[in-house]
Amino acid sequence: MAISIKYxxxxxxxxxxxxxxxxxxxxxxxxxTAITVPASALIGxxxxxxxxxxRGPVSSTDDLSEEAHQIELPK
Known part of the structure; x- marks a missing residue:
């Protein structure tokens, strides 16, 4: 089993x-450490x-339109 590391x-x-x-x-x-940990957390x-x-997980706004579906709520 090969392990691949993604972005x-x-x-x-x-x-x-x-x-x-x-x-x-x-x-x-x-x-x-009360100073160094929050300061280095700025890198994170x-x-x-x-x-x-x-560099989000979608490449265009067209990808987002496929995820959204209109639903009807009960009245």
């Missing part, structure tokens, strides 16, 4: 790595922003 898997690993980096910097240096936020808004 979104790399983004999740990047978010985890940014948080671990913040913890590592806080543990090794004299800077508090940037990765999530880029994934959702700049």
């Amino acid at each position: 979104y898997d790399l983004i999740l690993l990047g978010v985890l790595a940014s948080l671990l980096l913040g913890f590592g910097i806080g543990a090794v240096t004299t800077i508090s 936020i940037a990765l999530i922003y880029q994934t959702i808004f700049l």
Whole structure:
């Protein structure tokens, strides 16, 4: 069984790595982890922003129209 790593898997690993980096910097240096973890979380936020808004899972708005179906609600 071959394991393939997709783009979104790399983004999740990047978010985890940014948080671990913040913890590592806080543990090794004299800077508090209360500062380094939220500061490094900005890297994770940037990765999530880029994934959702700049390179989303759909390639065009035509892909979105197939997902939406009109339903009738009971009166």
